[in-house]
Amino acid sequence: MLKQRIITAIWLIPLVLGAIYLLPVEYFAWALIAVFLIAAKEWGRIIDSQCNVTQWSFTCTVGILLIALNLIVPADTIWLRGQIHPIYFAVVTIGALWWMVSLLLVLTYPKSAKLWQKNPMLKSMFGQLTLVPCFVALIALKSISSQISPYYGASLVLLVMLIVWAADSGAYFVGKAVGKTKLMPAVSPAKTLEGLLGGLVTTLIVVAGVMVISPEQELGLVVAVTLFVALISALGDLSESMFKRAACIKDSGTILPGHGGVLDRIDSLTAALPVFTLIYIAFWM
Template identity: 40%
Template sequence: MIPIVIAALFLFPLAGFGLFTLVVCMFSAWEWGVLAGFASRHQRIWIAMLFGLLLGFVMLAMPGYWPCLTAWKATYTLWFGLVWWTVSLLLVLCYPRSATLWRASRPLRLSCGILTIAPFFWGLLTLRQYHYDINRFTGAWWILYVMILVWSMDSGAYIFGRAWGRHKLAPRVSPGKTWEGVVGGLITSASICWLFGKYAPLEIAPLTLFICSIIAALSSVLGDLSESMFKREAGIKESSYLIPGHGGILDRIDSLTASVPVFCGLMLLIFNAI
């Protein structure tokens, strides 16, 4: 699926990329309906449609080329995203005791899905439109950087974890993940992203990029663990079977749902780097 993602980044105009991202998020909302306890297909279709209409209405209401960097809609959503992933970290660390807070409430579990998907959506749009009026590809390079950061983190964690993994990271949530895998993933992502940042047109202070990248890479692990926690409570292994042999959309973007808003939020709201 990487060629499709890269094509959407560099070939689609801003509006086309926004619609592509909106469709991905609608499918993700449809899948989250299962995690929230909505077993009926019709109920999940309504959830996806209402979620898409809400995001689409706000997106189309933004003037010009969608200056997300200054729009309160994006700013507040990214703040909500940073707060949500801080809360999610506590939920994962305290699981299964933390599940007593939301296990019996479908609206609360659905709200967790909204807080997961909406900041991801606005984070992608915010990064994509960065300097769009000057160079339409600048934002695409930023998104590709975050994706490579996450992909290398996942790949490095898998390789190092399989080879040397001994100490479990979160055995009650995802027994397969180890601390050795996390360290190996950080080493891999840091190496690959250093090379990428050296040759790609990313104009930013190296220390700021390093701090944001490390935190975003760690948050990608949290995104994976968070979805695993909700799937475990729902009693399912895959969010859906939309992608044959690979599960659902959420299974493919769970790491990105955390890393994109965290990276964008740090760069925009904390370090004021973009």
């Protein structure tokens, strides 16, 4: 399993970095729809693992929403005079609020499942709240321009990814090595408190990198934001695990050997990106 994960990462990471840094934001926004359609199809299995009609219906719904967003708010008009477009701000804010609700659902699982487990409409709504704000936040960050660097927005996207990757990797290896205290066994039996703490410590490597590249940043703020985003990313992981467990699904898909599906790969980012985007708007815009 670890070997497969490494092999997949070797070809996947350059592909992701190339798209982030080399694709103009207008093309990036349209190309990203294909990725999110795969994730939507995988979420359709969470809604109803047996009904293809339900799965494709949800996929089409998400596709229509994303295409409409790209048409109504072209990527090069998201930021005007340093202000984010109201539609994008509303979607990102709704996304962040959704993660507050998701936290309650995760903390009270399996009791909370009685409210939504047999309700396809609610699970469809939860899927839209998970995927659409993530898409919007990703495009919003990528489209930020700066006189300092033409790759400023792309670097912000990479920063969030590095925080998530560091947290995930630290949690995985520390959890494997010394993990004993179950974090939330009803949601994800393999995750441990030691792993979570290890992941948070690992993200401090990202903090060190930020301070080396941009020493004018306030250290305390960078540390606080990094740790908070890492914690939120863990919520994204736990939330997807909760929905998969309720649907009796181990992996959302098989498209990425060793990693499962696209949804398995971006679950942490679905929470981290909207929250980081709001924080950025509040403290750095």
